[in-house]
Amino acid sequence: MSQRESFEGRLVVGFDGSDTSQRAVKWAEVEARSRGRGITLLHAVLPPVTTGGLGVGLPPDLDLVEQLEQQALQQLDEYAAGLADVDVETAVAIGAPSAVLLEASESADLVVIGSRGRGGFAGLLLGSVGGQVSAHAECPVAVVRDLAPAESAGVVVGIDGSPAAESALAFAFDAASRHGWSLTAVHAWDVPAYDLLVVPNGPVPVPLADVADDEVRMTAEVLAGFRADYPDVEVEERLVRSAAVQAILEAAAAAALIVVGTHGHGPAMGALLGAVSNGLLHKATIPVVIVPPAPQEVTAA
Numbered sequence: 001m002s003q004r005e006s007f008e009g010r011l012v013v014g015f016d017g018s019d020t021s022q023r024a025v026k027w028a029e030v031e032a033r034s035r036g037r038g039i040t041l042l043h044a045v046l047p048p049v050t051t052g053g054l055g056v057g058l059p060p061d062l063d064l065v066e067q068l069e070q071q072a073l074q075q076l077d078e079y080a081a082g083l084a085d086v087d088v089e090t091a092v093a094i095g096a097p098s099a100v101l102l103e104a105s106e107s108a109d110l111v112v113i114g115s116r117g118r119g120g121f122a123g124l125l126l127g128s129v130g131g132q133v134s135a136h137a138e139c140p141v142a143v144v145r146d147l148a149p150a151e152s153a154g155v156v157v158g159i160d161g162s163p164a165a166e167s168a169l170a171f172a173f174d175a176a177s178r179h180g181w182s183l184t185a186v187h188a189w190d191v192p193a194y195d196l197l198v199v200p201n202g203p204v205p206v207p208l209a210d211v212a213d214d215e216v217r218m219t220a221e222v223l224a225g226f227r228a229d230y231p232d233v234e235v236e237e238r239l240v241r242s243a244a245v246q247a248i249l250e251a252a253a254a255a256a257l258i259v260v261g262t263h264g265h266g267p268a269m270g271a272l273l274g275a276v277s278n279g280l281l282h283k284a285t286i287p288v289v290i291v292p293p294a295p296q297e298v299t300a301a
Contacts, residue, residue, distance in 0.1 A: 006091060007040055012108040014101055015041040015076065020114025024144040025079075027287055028112045029086050031142075034178040037109055038087030041080055043072045044100040045092055065094060098132040105137035110289075115145035115281070134281065134290040135262055135274060140171055141290045148286040152256040154182045158248050158276065160189075161218045163293035164261025169222065171291045172259040173230045181256065182234040187219045188247035189239070245279035258288045 013028045015021045025041065032039045045068045069092050076090035093100040105111050113133065134141050157172035159165045169185070176183040219239055227235060240247040252258050260277050280288050 006089075007104050007106075007108040009037060009107075009109055010089070011035075011037055011039045011110045011112060012042050012101070012104045013039055014097065014111070014113040015043055015079070017075065017079070018114060020145065022114075023147055024112045024114040024142075025083070027142065027144045027147060028110075029083065031110070031112075032086050035109065038089060039112075040089045040091055040104075040108075041076050042091045042093065042100065042104060043076055044097040045069055045072055045094050046096055069094065101133045102136055102138075105133070105139045105141070108139050110140050110142060111137055112142045112144065115143055131278065134277060137290075137292060138295075140292070142287055143281050143290070144287045146285050148256040152254055152286070153179075154184060154255040155179075155257045155259060156184045156186060156248055156252040156255045157258075158244060158260040159185050159187050159219065159222055160244075160261075161222055162261060164291065166222065166261075167293050168259045168261040168289075168291040169226055171289060172257075173226045173233055175257060175259070175289075176233045177230050179256070182236065184236045184238060184251050184255070185219070185223055186238045186240065186244075186248050186251045188242050188244035244276045245283065248276075248280060249283060252284065252286065256286060258284055258286060260288070260290060262290055262292050 011028050011032050013021070013025050015025060025039070028039050045065070072092045073090060076092065080088045080090050093103075101111055101113065111133065134143065155172045155176050157168055159169055172183055172185075175181070219237060223235065223237065227233075238247070238251055248258060248260070258280060260280060262274060262277060277288075277290050281290075
């Protein structure tokens with residue numbers, strides 16, 4: 001059975017037995033129950049590479065690959081047996097962790113990973129795997145460094161009017177409605193440097209008042225439709241002239257979840273860039289969900 005078929009409509013958790021991957025499973029259990037979905041514990045097996053003469057890489061021994069796969073599956077099954085009140089499946093895939101998780105994202109509802117792991121999923125946060133998965137996954141990706149305190153409630157979402165930010169809003173409103181949380185929408189913006197605003201043969205930098213008015217109007221327009229669709233969600237708007245990462249972290253001091261898009265407009269006026277998403281993954285202690293733009297929005301762009 002292909003991964004696309006196996007993971008259809010499920011929450012896929014990258015699992016290697018590390019503490020952070022176990023916390024990722026706990027978070028995924030709660031999320032899966034709220035969605036009425038099941039979870040799949042997925043482990044990537046990357047067989048050791050051997051070299052022959054002249055340093056030429058040799059294909060791994062098939063018996064060794066099968067042995068590693070069976071050992072990983074046994075460990076997954078043993079761990080899954082201790083989970084209750086949720087539909088749990090296990091899967092082992094041969095390949096690089098980033099490739100395995102990205103393929104899973106093609107059909108999964110959500111990919112969940114710990115901030116750092118060991119073995120096949122080592123360095124998810126600070127290494128290349130976490131960055132690749134968060135930036136290129138076709139479904140939202142939740143990165144769990146630690147679970148939010150039990151008393152935490154509310155979701156904080158960063159917005160800037162980009163397609164990815166609107167997808168993040170849709171995810172955040174849905175999560176708030178399912179969990180009975182309030183939602184705080186943070187639009188952090190700053191005045192770009194003079195040289196970013198100067199266009200050859202163009203006007204001088206725009207007046208600060210005009211920038212602020214545009215930000216307020218854009219924020220209200222983006223939120224209006226979601227307010228109508230989710231009348232049960234209490235919404236707070238925060239328009240802050242500040243660096244986006246710091247503004248979102250401050251707003252999330254008592255929150256249970258942070259949601260942002262993969263990237264925003266560009267380097268000026270509060271864009272939620274990949275740098276912002278990456279900064280939150282490094283600094284946030286509560287789970288962070290990175291949401292890609294919807295496929296039709298990517299096509300239109």
